[in-house]
Amino acid sequence: MQRFDPPTVKPGQRVTAWLFEQMRRAIYACRLIAGENVRLVTTPSGTVISFINSFPVSCAWQVSLQGSTAATLRPGSINKIEATIKGTPLDGGEDGKPAPVLEFGKPKLSKEGRGYICAEITCDPDDDWNILTVEIVQVADPDTEDGSASDGLPNASGGSAPLSGNRSRHPLAMLLKRKDGRLDVEQFTCFDLQHRVRLAADQKSASRHFFW
């Protein structure tokens, strides 16, 4: 470790250019540099030292926004079927591709400024309603056919509504548009999921989908 001690002078000694330079070096040598888990905010009146939370939180399905038009998700599965974005697994897959990005452009939001990142499943009714695919989508309402905002109240009976094509959606995270236009995300689901369908009275179509 090279230490730069500030030079000292005797009474009456002139401060030469060399001394001045030594003092400058000593001051520079004392500058704080942010290391691991440390954040420094340098202001004209001083430097604020913060220690970043040493408990990083990460979970399945964790949504990270990229600006306000795209998001990435940590891997998650439903009935052990891996979720994908346009067919690419959330971890990029076995061939080492980069993690896919959900590009949703201008987010679909309700009139209250809420939107959802959902896992949209497609089931096979001929195979005991087993899941065929799990695709990540961004919608304004999980229970409408096209993901647009609904006019009425939310689903009153709970569970996820059945959609055409034997689909259904489970919300993973909520998007909130703030007053200043900023987009925030609130994580909802943090674990890999299980799924079962409840059949309608005809015993052929689905009446509700349940996730847990």
Next chain:
Amino acid sequence: MNLIVYASQKWNELAALVRSAWPFPGKNARLRYNGLSGVIVDGIAGDPPRHPWQMRCVFEYLDPAVAKYQGEGEWRAYVKPGFVNCRDTYLAMPQDWPDKPARGGPTRDVPLTEETPPFLVLTGSFRDPVASQGMSVSDDGEIIYGAGEGYPKFFEQLGVRPAAVAGSDPTPPSDPERTREIRAVDVVLDQPRIGSALDVETLDPLTDGFSNVISTTYTDAVYIARGGRPRLYTTAKFTPIEQQLIDSPFLGLPMNSGDPQVDERKIATIYLVSPPDAGSEAVPDQTWQAYPANEVFWNLLHATRFVAPAKTPEPLKLNTGLGLGILDTLANAYLAQINSGFDEISQYLNQADMRGKFWSI
């Protein structure tokens, strides 16, 4: 002798550099300034991640113009947003809040995710877990006091006084080391849903083929009025609501004659502990300490036990035209008893039960 003269600008730049190097404590940092010896920088253990429904309780003064520790104040709980079916959970706040910190009057629902976070007011809802719970009179005319509700064992170590014991004298054995008071309040989640009830209608057996019809009615009045919004509220002591009002409107059959159209779940109990020797009548103020005890740590899903309305059975009728139809009428009057019996049994066995369940996700 040649003197090198530094411009004042250069010197001031140096001074600015030194000034900007002065350390201030930020998040999770503690600094100890030791004069010319330097500054000791300590890293404090980081906050653990906050979970949904986590409570942060603070005592806040109502009038900021009055000096602290003098004005009137109240205990409040700020809740880390939790979600039900991935929808916002709401608190009822005064209509003009936050522009005017009005108290009482009409309210509006504010989501927990609001940028200016809403809060639950705890003051005014406390119960005393150490106080005797009711009393009764024995056959001998002696007054018997109920035992106190008690509290988690953790608070014994903090020196909270023991709970009342059951008997003629509820005073627990005195412990000079345990003189702190404790108060508690419950935080409850309330989720509106569709409700159901069985109705009995009396008909004319000669024309309708039924003497009585039992039918299931569904109502979403509360669900619509509340906009389907789950809401948190405080209550001194949570008691699960009667999920169905059981009545016997017909032939002594216990039937669902209506339900409250909401499902409830206790989220947390918040305990407040006083300084020592506060006295049993003490009211929590800024000198007390809050200890939230959560029962729910994750977001929730909720669903009703949806039961499709049963199809009304077709009544059995005779239409033979014999005896100018008089025989049909008489026969139908007899069949009405059979029809009604079948309908009663059918509706009774299939009576809709819309009570819902919460589960974590």
